[in-house]
Amino acid sequence: MGVIGQSEMLFLLQGLKWTLLLSAIGFIGGGVFGLVIALARTSGRSALRKTAAGYISVFQGTPLLMQLFVVYYGIGLLGVSIEAWAAVAIAFTLHASAFLGEIWRGGIQAIPKGQTEAANALGLHYVSRMKDVVLPQAFKISLPATVGFLVQLIKGTSLAAIVGFIELARAGQIVSNQTYRPLLIFGIVGAIYFIICWPLSLYGARLENRMAKAAR
Numbered sequence: 001m002g003v004i005g006q007s008e009m010l011f012l013l014q015g016l017k018w019t020l021l022l023s024a025i026g027f028i029g030g031g032v033f034g035l036v037i038a039l040a041r042t043s044g045r046s047a048l049r050k051t052a053a054g055y056i057s058v059f060q061g062t063p064l065l066m067q068l069f070v071v072y073y074g075i076g077l078l079g080v081s082i083e084a085w086a087a088v089a090i091a092f093t094l095h096a097s098a099f100l101g102e103i104w105r106g107g108i109q110a111i112p113k114g115q116t117e118a119a120n121a122l123g124l125h126y127v128s129r130m131k132d133v134v135l136p137q138a139f140k141i142s143l144p145a146t147v148g149f150l151v152q153l154i155k156g157t158s159l160a161a162i163v164g165f166i167e168l169a170r171a172g173q174i175v176s177n178q179t180y181r182p183l184l185i186f187g188i189v190g191a192i193y194f195i196i197c198w199p200l201s202l203y204g205a206r207l208e209n210r211m212a213k214a215a216r
Contacts, residue, residue, distance in 0.1 A: 004184065008175045012185075015171025016192060018085070022167060023154045025089045030096020030153075037101025038138075039130070042108045052101065059098030065159050067091050072163040084165040092153070092160075099149050107142035108134055144211065147204035151197045168192060 040052035059067065071094070072087040111134055119129040139146075161170035172189035176182040 004175070004179055004181065008179065011175055012168065012171050012188065012192070015166055015168040018166065019154070019157045019168040020196075022085075022088060022092060022157045022160060022165075023150070026092030026096045026153055026157075027150055029089070029093035030100050033093065033097035034100030034104060037097055038104035038108060041101065041105040056098045056102050059095055060102070064091075064095055064156055065162060067095055068159060068163055084160075084163050087163060088160040088165045092157070095156075096149070096153055100146065103142050103145045103149060104138060106145075107138035107140075110141050111137050141211070144204045144208040147200055147207065151200050151204070154197055154200075155193060 037052050037055060040048040041056070043049055043052075068088060068091045071091040072082070072084065075082045075087060075090075115133055115137075116129065119133045124133070157167050158169035160167050161173070166174070168189055172185050176185040179185065
């Protein structure tokens with residue numbers, strides 16, 4: 001069996017860096033496009049609602065692994081050369097936008113209609129009504145579910161290895177193959193995921209309990 005030294009641990013930390021970076025890109029990019037999806041889902045225009053609903057159905061109804069394949073190899077078929085990290089970032093952004101859009105759609109629709117009607121009575125136009133009245137409350141309602149999705153997104157980055165992207169799980173596999181100590185290596189990888197995800201899960205649960213008490 002090989003020795004697990006400083007170089008192996010640094011390689012795992014390099015993979016961790018890409019895991020965190022990919023999670024941040026997917027979550028931020030997905031948040032931007034997810035907001036557009038949520039607004040389209042709650043729009044007064046039937047065409048926008050149906051288009052957004054179809055988009056969500058596609059990404060929620062297909063495996064993330066398949067989405068990674070389609071984006072990576074699909075862009076290549078168009079004659080465009082794309083690096084693995086860019087394809088993975090696009091796939092995770094699209095994936096996150098569908099889920100966050102649906103989460104925030106639920107938050108928007110959970111706002112009492114009386115508040116929207118009051119904003120209309122005050123003459124607030126759509127942008128002001130959403131920015132100042134609806135969205136701040138919707139995001140607060142949706143925060144526990146949003147944090148929960150972030151945890152799932154971080155763990156889901158392990159699938160990026162399928163297209164050659166070296167994140168934490170793939171780095172662990174490479175080190176395991178070099179050292180022939182899979183139990184120890186994947187124990188370390190699992191501990192790293194746990195250290196990242198467990199506090200976020202606790203935070204989401206605490207937010208949910210706090211909101212439940214406030215609603216009583």
